[in-house]
Amino acid sequence: MIRLRGVTKRFGDNAVLRGVDLDAKPGEFLVVLGPSGAGKSTLLRCMNRLAQADEGAMTVAGLDVAAGRRAAQVRELRRRVAMVFQHHHVVPRLSVVKNVLTGRLGAVSTWSSVLQLFRAADLELAMDCLERVGLAHKARDRTDSLSGGQMQRVGIARALAQRPQVILADEPVASLDPHTARRVLGDLRQACRALGITVVCNLHQVDYAREFGDRIVGLSQGRVLFDRLPDALSEDELNALYAGHAGHAGLQLITPVGGVEGGVDVRIEGRAEGDATTARVDAPALKEA
Numbered sequence: 001m002i003r004l005r006g007v008t009k010r011f012g013d014n015a016v017l018r019g020v021d022l023d024a025k026p027g028e029f030l031v032v033l034g035p036s037g038a039g040k041s042t043l044l045r046c047m048n049r050l051a052q053a054d055e056g057a058m059t060v061a062g063l064d065v066a067a068g069r070r071a072a073q074v075r076e077l078r079r080r081v082a083m084v085f086q087h088h089h090v091v092p093r094l095s096v097v098k099n100v101l102t103g104r105l106g107a108v109s110t111w112s113s114v115l116q117l118f119r120a121a122d123l124e125l126a127m128d129c130l131e132r133v134g135l136a137h138k139a140r141d142r143t144d145s146l147s148g149g150q151m152q153r154v155g156i157a158r159a160l161a162q163r164p165q166v167i168l169a170d171e172p173v174a175s176l177d178p179h180t181a182r183r184v185l186g187d188l189r190q191a192c193r194a195l196g197i198t199v200v201c202n203l204h205q206v207d208y209a210r211e212f213g214d215r216i217v218g219l220s221q222g223r224v225l226f227d228r229l230p231d232a233l234s235e236d237e238l239n240a241l242y243a244g245h246a247g248h249a250g251l252q253l254i255t256p257v258g259g260v261e262g263g264v265d266v267r268i269e270g271r272a273e274g275d276a277t278t279a280r281v282d283a284p285a286l287k288e289a
């Protein structure tokens, strides 16, 4: 379903992807972890041609992405590959079901889409997708009456309504509380498994990656550091992935331990016992925060 070989992407002198290889089977839920700036979003963007890779071979949803230069080929790619973003990008004043139906726009004629004329089959499909994320009872409600987590599930239902072969999810739960985040990831995984849709999901939270990923890929400075089954992923590999960064969501507690003129001393504790340090945060940084 997805096969990437030697994918490279540069922005000027900045080599953001450096020879990425990746494989994913139908129905597989792949999580990509990595520190900020590792190239996770760029990787997803290259896969659906929002960005163009400089080198490498990419097959996504049965299409040769590198070869898809013509508009029609890119359109077909976007039809087969749906996106879910951190911010749900729903239209607030539309009803929930109409937002989901916008997932069908690529599959209906231009006139139908302008007039918002959807077939009964599209409506049925939209309702089925809402059912899969537990929101069928909200179908007629205005979307801006929903909570953030519910809106994100509408975004997932819309992606499902596209009948994609692949869903690329870029930090879909970054702004949600843990309970809601788990619900959203659970719905996404369950629906995609049932429908045989491959998911590549960028996450920052190691716990969610272990809980929901069929496989976890670690991306660091544009390179794949590891590609593991969740149970096989070691703490050493995670530490290597986040070396020099704040940690794999491993910061537990930051406590002020003393005030000094022009700043404050803080104790920073990690997840592991005895994993602690003190640091000084100076006044200008505090003001910015």
Ligand SMILES: Nc1ncnc2c1ncn2[C@@H]1O[C@H](COP(=O)(O)OP(=O)(O)OP(=O)(O)O)[C@@H](O)[C@H]1O
Binding pocket: 011, 014, 016, 034, 035, 036, 037, 038, 039, 040, 041, 042, 043
């Ligand atoms: N359109 C662009 N033009 C120039 N540089 C870019 C562009 N998009 C991304 N970059 C650079 O590519 C690098 C990787 O960015 P990317 O957003 O892919 O990382 P990321 O792993 O998704 O980070 P985060 O977790 O913070 O979202 C960064 O250095 C970023 O500044």
